[in-house]
Amino acid sequence: MPLLLSKPFLSFFQLSKPRFFMSHFPNLPPISSPRARLRGVVFDMDGTLTVPVIDFAAMYRAVLGDDEYRRIKAQNPSGIDILHHIEDWDPDKQRKAYDAIADYERRGLDRLQIMPGAAELCGFLDSKKLRRGLITRNVKMAVDLFHERFGITFSPALSREFRPYKPDPAPLLHICSAWEVQPNEVIMIGDSLKDDVACGKRAGAFTCLLDETGRYDSPEYANVEFKPDYKVSSLAEVLSILEAYFELAP
């Protein structure tokens, strides 16, 4: 009897797994058959391909001031979109804000480190001949420095000079069209729910949230609009997910 029951129970358990665990997002959804074809992988840069070194909270506080920062943070539980927020400011105030942002980004560049598992994952993608792109809200200079310093290149690599930037789906759709692939043949990997997962889901791509510290397990993220298809705590796990869930075919 337990044998007869085990299979349906397992399927039910797997399907319902996210609701029974602390995370609001599925770490490992059921494997569908046939497996989805994957032709390219698009990465976020800061905090995904590189170790997070930019203190975003301090940056937002410097740009907005303490009170405004607290007010906006309370209104935006999944995170503050600082670039969007300063878009309508008057030119002088806006220039100061951009200077403050650039200052935090520059300090981040000095301490730039590649994320553990990034080189291995890119090597794996190369072995499967899968395309590799990059979308960042950071500036082009930071992408150039990444390419130079770590010798791993992404093409296309779109920085915030490309408008509109994430979480708009435009940069991801641009990459898909440059690659001549469909958005549902691509996975977007990033550490930001509000930028990377939102951009990926809006474009119609698969998404994978890198959550090293489990911060997205917090209840404030339970009811967000866009949820990732996969959640991992390291880039090494991404490799396993790609192998288990996708037909990797350039």
Ligand SMILES: [Mg+2]
């Ligand atoms: Mg990031």
